Amino acid sequence: MTSAPRRLFTYLPVPLRAPLAALLVGTSTLLHVPVLLVVAITKLLLPLPAIRPRLDRALMLIAESWIAVNSALIDAFTRTRFVVEGVQGLRYGGHYLVFANHQSWVDIPVLQKVFNRRIPLLRFFLKSQLFWVPLLGLAWWALDFPFMKRYSRQQLARRPELAGRDLAVTRRACEKFRHIPVSVMNFVEGTRFTPGKHAAQGETYRHLLRPKAGGVAFVVGAMGDAIESVLDVTVSYDVGRPTLADLFADRIGEVRVHVRERALPAGFAGGDYEADPAFRERFQAWINGLWQEKDALLDTWAAPPHPAAGPEAS
Template identity: 65%
Template structure:
């Protein structure tokens, strides 16, 4: 029965892609051809609505055919608005994280936009869908590449600014996996960081978004994702081998002193920003410990 269940889930998810990507690309094409900026802006809610319908059907398929329980805990005052502007910060352990975030927040906050590696544009159908939804594609250059060619860093910063200029005009939730890569024990051991359950945070991307968006962001949604049964693969999820996922959500004010600063060239500002980010990550590590302990 298990192979049949996996095949059925995969078939339904693929069919859902085919059903939604066609209308999404059609609206995106019409948007690109419209002569007036206000008409192009009018297409944005339609595109977001199609994407949210896509996510909602995915959620129904997973809820109907799998037994995975997603327990979401909100701490303190959490004001989720579909017309808000949020920066969503989360730890990253698995590709399953994306489905978890979409399940927790779909239609409760604006459509989440991820910063994607430029190579993902070539993923069949999905790459075009992400492009139609204005997901920013980044170079993701290594420190060695940037050291050899410093102009590469400037390209990613400029891409961030262009994306944020669009986001200021629409309700948006900008998603950032701050560790920059998925957690594995090997990566954790190589880093030798101070965190038990997390990799070291990379502050640069968060700093560039805050600088580009300014006061256009309402707040930060600090999300911690824990898998009590161990870090799952997407196959584990589809094969119904993930019993429970625990999610913690905190809403945080954006420190005013971090909204505008030259992270790249101002060492003092960069040190203050990293200190704030490291403090947030220490709290998240403790939250992971609590979630895993149940």
């Protein structure tokens, strides 16, 4: 599937276009977030089983509207071509575990654009510090995004009891997710790709960082058989690793997104990654195998096209 950009504002010079895009994105945020908060606070104050599903649905509709506006602005302000494969047959009411390689902050609006209204709202596990981002932190809280507290080795050495808190947050969030349509999103590498990080990890993968299986395994263990399938997503840009400024300055020519729906391997649901070494080894081998396939796919995208055979080839 290839989307056709509408290009309404691409005739404007970048010094005018980029600030206008930022203004419209900000305006959309200011319009959507207060409504989200009103509904979320109503749900908090009136935890009645009869109305809670309606309020949850209202929150999803508001979030989907917000994402749709941002996606329309990408189409209106850029000539970026989106080449998307593998989204046919996805279910809006499903329970998905979604994971992807992490190239750039642009990954998030790209994934939201690709999946909005195709599958349930993508929910990310966020660093606890992001709660304090103006407006956005409250919006993420209203949408039940789990906030994780990261502890340094020094903190864990002084207070070993802190080691299990992230797992407890994961379990509480996933228990809630078992009962609603959901797409739990995880950037398995744990951080954005940079040449420095890649060099420090050696030559295991040409285009990727090493996957960290633990976070995905905790979600699988907590949600168990509530996960219907896994969406394995590969994202690539023709300009390497662009910034959000590159996106609205129209410096990204093409985004490629490949989605492969996979079954969760038998025996993984409910597995104990921490306490079961055999399960941990199987899970790591599965994730590493997927990352090898993803690296090979990125290799084919990076390779120059072969000239056509025969006398007409140039």
